[in-house]
Amino acid sequence: MKHITIKDVAKKLNCSVSTISRAFNDKYDIRKETREHILATAKEMGYSPNPIAKSLLKQCSNQIGVVIPEFINAFFPEVIIGIQEVLIKKGYQVLIMQSNESHITELENVKTLENNMVDGMIISLSLGTKNVDYYKYLISRGFPLVLFNRVSNELETSKVLFDDYKWAFFATEHLIYQGYVKIVHFSGPSGLVISQNRKNGFLDALRKHKIPFDESSIIETGFMISDGEREMEKLINENNLPEAILAVNDPTAIGAMKTLKKHGYKVPYDVALVGFTETKLAELIDPPLTSVAQPTHEIGKTAARLLLEQIESNGIFVPQTVILNGRLNIRESSMKLK
Amino acid sequence: MKHITIKDVAKKLNCSVSTISRAFNDKYDIRKETREHILATAKEMGYSPNPIAKSLLKQCSNQIGVVIPEFINAFFPEVIIGIQEVLIKKGYQVLIMQSNESHITELENVKTLENNMVDGMIISLSLGTKNVDYYKYLISRGFPLVLFNRVSNELETSKVLFDDYKWAFFATEHLIYQGYVKIVHFSGPSGLVISQNRKNGFLDALRKHKIPFDESSIIETGFMISDGEREMEKLINENNLPEAILAVNDPTAIGAMKTLKKHGYKVPYDVALVGFTETKLAELIDPPLTSVAQPTHEIGKTAARLLLEQIESNGIFVPQTVILNGRLNIRESSMKLK
DNA sequence: TTGTACGCGTTATCAC
DNA sequence: GTGATAACGCGTACAA
Numbered sequence: 001m002k003h004i005t006i007k008d009v010a011k012k013l014n015c016s017v018s019t020i021s022r023a024f025n026d027k028y029d030i031r032k033e034t035r036e037h038i039l040a041t042a043k044e045m046g047y048s049p050n051p052i053a054k055s056l057l058k059q060c061s062n063q064i065g066v067v068i069p070e071f072i073n074a075f076f077p078e079v080i081i082g083i084q085e086v087l088i089k090k091g092y093q094v095l096i097m098q099s100n101e102s103h104i105t106e107l108e109n110v111k112t113l114e115n116n117m118v119d120g121m122i123i124s125l126s127l128g129t130k131n132v133d134y135y136k137y138l139i140s141r142g143f144p145l146v147l148f149n150r151v152s153n154e155l156e157t158s159k160v161l162f163d164d165y166k167w168a169f170f171a172t173e174h175l176i177y178q179g180y181v182k183i184v185h186f187s188g189p190s191g192l193v194i195s196q197n198r199k200n201g202f203l204d205a206l207r208k209h210k211i212p213f214d215e216s217s218i219i220e221t222g223f224m225i226s227d228g229e230r231e232m233e234k235l236i237n238e239n240n241l242p243e244a245i246l247a248v249n250d251p252t253a254i255g256a257m258k259t260l261k262k263h264g265y266k267v268p269y270d271v272a273l274v275g276f277t278e279t280k281l282a283e284l285i286d287p288p289l290t291s292v293a294q295p296t297h298e299i300g301k302t303a304a305r306l307l308l309e310q311i312e313s314n315g316i317f318v319p320q321t322v323i324l325n326g327r328l329n330i331r332e333s334s335m336k337l338k
Numbered sequence: 339m340k341h342i343t344i345k346d347v348a349k350k351l352n353c354s355v356s357t358i359s360r361a362f363n364d365k366y367d368i369r370k371e372t373r374e375h376i377l378a379t380a381k382e383m384g385y386s387p388n389p390i391a392k393s394l395l396k397q398c399s400n401q402i403g404v405v406i407p408e409f410i411n412a413f414f415p416e417v418i419i420g421i422q423e424v425l426i427k428k429g430y431q432v433l434i435m436q437s438n439e440s441h442i443t444e445l446e447n448v449k450t451l452e453n454n455m456v457d458g459m460i461i462s463l464s465l466g467t468k469n470v471d472y473y474k475y476l477i478s479r480g481f482p483l484v485l486f487n488r489v490s491n492e493l494e495t496s497k498v499l500f501d502d503y504k505w506a507f508f509a510t511e512h513l514i515y516q517g518y519v520k521i522v523h524f525s526g527p528s529g530l531v532i533s534q535n536r537k538n539g540f541l542d543a544l545r546k547h548k549i550p551f552d553e554s555s556i557i558e559t560g561f562m563i564s565d566g567e568r569e570m571e572k573l574i575n576e577n578n579l580p581e582a583i584l585a586v587n588d589p590t591a592i593g594a595m596k597t598l599k600k601h602g603y604k605v606p607y608d609v610a611l612v613g614f615t616e617t618k619l620a621e622l623i624d625p626p627l628t629s630v631a632q633p634t635h636e637i638g639k640t641a642a643r644l645l646l647e648q649i650e651s652n653g654i655f656v657p658q659t660v661i662l663n664g665r666l667n668i669r670e671s672s673m674k675l676k
Numbered sequence: 677t678t679g680t681a682c683g684c685g686t687t688a689t690c691a692c
Numbered sequence: 693g694t695g696a697t698a699a700c701g702c703g704t705a706c707a708a
Contacts, residue, residue: 003397046475051453052390052394052455053394056388059341072415074410077410080436084436084438093450094435095433096433096435097431098418098422100419105426108431109431111386112389112401115386115388115390116389137384225618258622280563284592284619284622284623286624
């Protein structure tokens with residue numbers, strides 16, 4: 001399992017390593033025939049320059065690291081497709097690591113990537129991440145970093161965001177316009193900015209339309225189907241069904257729907273549902289789920305572009321925050337049907 | 339953006355780099371106090387040994403590369419969770435790359451990972467991969483390699499498989515036992531072993547039960563929802579509806595279901611459906627989809643274990659093929675209801 | 677046009 | 693117990 005190195009090629013061709021190097025880098029003067037001969041022999045021998053050594057020398061790697069919390073839900077994979085689309089064209093390789101919603105794993109991933117000398121990172125913070133000191137440190141050293149979706153207000157770096165407040169507001173208004181009054185929000189983990197924004201959008205919509213609410217109108221939950229199931233189960237047991245629910249994302253909405261169905265309740269007749277961060281599931285389930293669609297692909301592409309700008313800027317760089325637009329796809333689950 | 343190196347620490351502490359190295363590697367004689375002092379200062383300075391340099395020297399990296407064709411469908415992400423579970427415990431980092439079903443991207447990914455000196459790779463071949471010469475080359479050099487799901491019979495390396503033939507056979511028998519006779523198979527791309535195995539399972543079940551079939555019983559399609567939609571649309575236009583369809587995977591089954599619904603047909607009354615490689619979707623859609631469930635998590639864990647065995651074997655290693663078991667989850671979409 | 681020699685950050689081997 | 697140095701594979705300034 002020995003790597004073929006530049007030396008092997010040099011030895012075989014009876015020339016110096018620098019000549020080989022020059023042939024590959026095509027920058028300095030070198031006789032055309034020599035070059036072609038070298039390239040041919042090298043190819044035949046299965047040689048290609050070792051990027052590890054190159055990274056060590058150049059202190060950069062043409063690699064970009066991506067760290068995401070999970071990829072069970074379709075959101076992150078779709079963002080990554082967008083990221084890759086932009087970066088691969090520019091000659092970068094994309095290394096993906098997942099933190100599994102753990103702060104510790106996330107930090108290890110970041111350090112691994114840093115040690116691999118990636119030229120920059122695109123990150124979405126894990127649920128467990130409260131402490132962002134290491135990111136502050138990276139930013140202070142000028143390390144190119146772009147955050148998306150799960151960001152921290154403490155970090156001054158480029159960000160790609162979705163206007164969670166606005167779309168939660170619209171989604172809630174949609175329920176209000178349908179005539180629902182007793183509306184509950186399944187909110188995400190309170191530590192996350194996206195959860196807070198969606199919650200505030202929800203509350204402000206209620207306020208605007210003078211819909212009464214109290215602390216029981218907000219039920220904090222997670223991001224998974226099981227979280228929606230659990231909370232719905234509780235509501236059913238307490239015999240305290242709302243008329244409508246705005247869920248923090250599709251999986252929790254779907255969990256709620258499953259549980260409602262299991263107990264014989266009909267969506268939207270007994271309880272109307274709206275999801276968020278639409279996935280393919282939304283239009284496939286029965287009834288089809290009203291949901292806020294995020295431009296996942298575009299989020300990825302934008303994040304990649306912001307990162308490239310920073311990498312190419314050589315230090316004189318002002319972080320930008322890009323807020324992307326979405327849409328509310330209205331389907332049967334939230335309609336007022338009798 | 340300058341990395342703090344061992345030299346910086348040595349300079350600060352007025353000692354040699356070897357002493358610092360020793361303090362970190364804790365292998366050679368070194369005074370306890372010296373060691374602790376060094377470690378403390380290093381931490382304070384934010385120094386940690388550069389794994390790139392270490393990789394260059396040791397010719398290995400404690401990193402494992404994973405290359406998958408896509409992660410839009412939930413199958414691959416779930417496998418990766420299993421892979422990580424095993425490898426992280428053993429101190430390996432997992433680098434994930436996706437080929438986007440392209441042979442060229444896949445090959446680039448593999449070479450990138452190889453150049454990063456990963457200690458081994460776990461790969462599922464892309465749709466586009468017909469030529470496996472590079473893998474043959476890697477294997478011939480003793481590079482640790484494990485394939486799963488999308489494998490090639492030409493490659494002599496460890497593999498983790500699912501008994502596609504058997505479960506396609508069972509799934510088809512299930513349809514036959516329900517009383518369906520005119521059964522069609524939406525098969526996967528014919529270049530893939532899994533497609534062939536599922537197709538053969540399907541055909542042999544028909545043969546066993548003396549169900550007539552001809553070339554129109556097999557319709558070659560892709561792996562995406564859109565593929566199922568397209569083929570179903572054709573069947574409807576040709577006014578040539580089968581009684582039941584065994585789809586090569588859930589997305590194609592779901593695509594077929596969508597199209598049937600759109601045209602006002604009822605599943606399973608007009609056409610019964612069975613999927614394969616069950617995803618969460620299966621039980622969420624309406625009607626719930628009968629599907630063959632694969633042990634995704636276990637596939638990942640097994641692949642990781644086989645890879646570790648090979649890495650730790652130091653060359654004297656016989657490739658193993660592990661075939662994992664699944665189950666047929668019978669739901670409404672395939673029942674004979676009147 | 678080509679070769680020599682150094683440095684990137686480590687660790688291992690040898691002296692001391 | 694500690695320091696000097698070669699080596700890993702490469703790119704490049706400088707010498708030839």
